[in-house]
Amino acid sequence: MLYNYINMMNHGTLAELLFPTRCAACGLYAGRLLCPSCTARLPYIRGPVCRRCGKPALYEVEECEQCRGRVRRLDFCRALALYDDPMRSVIHRMKYGGAWRLARPLGYMAATTLAPCLEGSTPCVTHVPMHPRRKRSRGYDQAELLARAVAEALGLPHRVLLVRTRHSPAQASSDLSRRRENVRGAFRALAGGGLPPEVILVDDVMTTGYTLSECAWVLKKAGVGKVLACVVARDLADGGLPGR
Numbered sequence: 001m002l003y004n005y006i007n008m009m010n011h012g013t014l015a016e017l018l019f020p021t022r023c024a025a026c027g028l029y030a031g032r033l034l035c036p037s038c039t040a041r042l043p044y045i046r047g048p049v050c051r052r053c054g055k056p057a058l059y060e061v062e063e064c065e066q067c068r069g070r071v072r073r074l075d076f077c078r079a080l081a082l083y084d085d086p087m088r089s090v091i092h093r094m095k096y097g098g099a100w101r102l103a104r105p106l107g108y109m110a111a112t113t114l115a116p117c118l119e120g121s122t123p124c125v126t127h128v129p130m131h132p133r134r135k136r137s138r139g140y141d142q143a144e145l146l147a148r149a150v151a152e153a154l155g156l157p158h159r160v161l162l163v164r165t166r167h168s169p170a171q172a173s174s175d176l177s178r179r180r181e182n183v184r185g186a187f188r189a190l191a192g193g194g195l196p197p198e199v200i201l202v203d204d205v206m207t208t209g210y211t212l213s214e215c216a217w218v219l220k221k222a223g224v225g226k227v228l229a230c231v232v233a234r235d236l237a238d239g240g241l242p243g244r
Helices: 002-007 013-018 037-039 086-094 099-119 130-138 142-154 178-182 210-221
Strands: 074-082 124-127 161-162 187-189 200-207 226-234
Touching: 002 178, 074 099, 086 099, 086 200, 086 226, 099 142, 099 226, 124 142, 124 187, 142 200, 161 210, 187 210, 200 210, 210 226
Parallel strands: 074 226, 124 200, 200 226
Antiparallel strands: 161 187
16 A cells, blocks of 8 residues: 555656656666655554554553653654655655655655544645745745645645744754754744644654654643644654553
């Protein structure tokens, strides 16, 4: 099923003959955004996880030592894969290499990890917003594109519920100790039309969880009851496997 999602973004036949598509992971002219070999090699997260932060665990836990007190405003998180190659290269291409079309297949694949956990609920899908200045510079907000794909895959509505009010350094360029301050007070909820009781919050990568937790806090303060996070990749830079 995952491989079928990758094929959704193929070029037309003539365009592909003239300008063949490179695989975002290995760079070969595969005619697909991700070739079958690299799709199979993505470091998918399978097995038990920490329910709150989505990190792989030796056994399922509600909250692990690494996320306790850090992402307490999130109710739940699921990640498609680890932030390791070839996924790291794919996300880098999507964010910084202009490969925005990768967002749709990645969003569809991420949705498959979350779907079994929804238990018949119909939350609204939203995303961690990019600052308008950065979005103008990049030309797109990859988290928004991912969220629209997740919503489409799950048959759920997508709404823009948050706005970033302060331009801050990219989290990837900051050390772990500064990430919380980077996002503190950086988001505001958009209350137009009322806020849904349950929200799926989508982003590309989760490392410390400070950004997702800050967004969840803003949404809950504005009236949202439950916030679930869905990310493409989980970075283990802040610690090893919980549950030891």
